[in-house]
Amino acid sequence: MSFRIDSDLKKEFEAFCDAAGISMTAAIHLFIKTTVREQRIPFEIKASSKK
Known part of the structure; x- marks a missing residue:
């Protein structure tokens, strides 16, 4: 499996x-x-607030 990710995010x-x-x-x-195993994303996902 391979995917692209922002280099700064990868470093963090x-x-x-x-x-x-x-x-x-x-x-x-x-x-x-x-x-x-849980058949769900294991954390809450929220919409980002508009600025």
């Missing part, structure tokens, strides 16, 4: 994963497994 996610002691691959794997 990588820093978060490093601080959490998990690789980016493992974090994405956990997201996918949880989504499939």
Whole structure:
């Protein structure tokens, strides 16, 4: 699987994963497994407020 992501966002996610002691691959794997197991996105999604 491959996808494109903004380089700044990737750096921030990588820093978060490093601080959490998990690789980016493992974090994405956990997201996918949880989504499939629970049959839902495992966090709340909200519309952004208009500015």
